[in-house]
Amino acid sequence: MEHRLSQRVEGGLPILVYKRG
Structure with missing residues (x-):
């Protein structure tokens, strides 16, 4: 689970x- 997170x-x-900037 840690790997996926x-x-x-x-x-x-x-x-x-990128979306915010």
């Missing part, structure tokens, strides 16, 4: 930052 957070972080 890490991948989801890493892939969602840049997307959220």
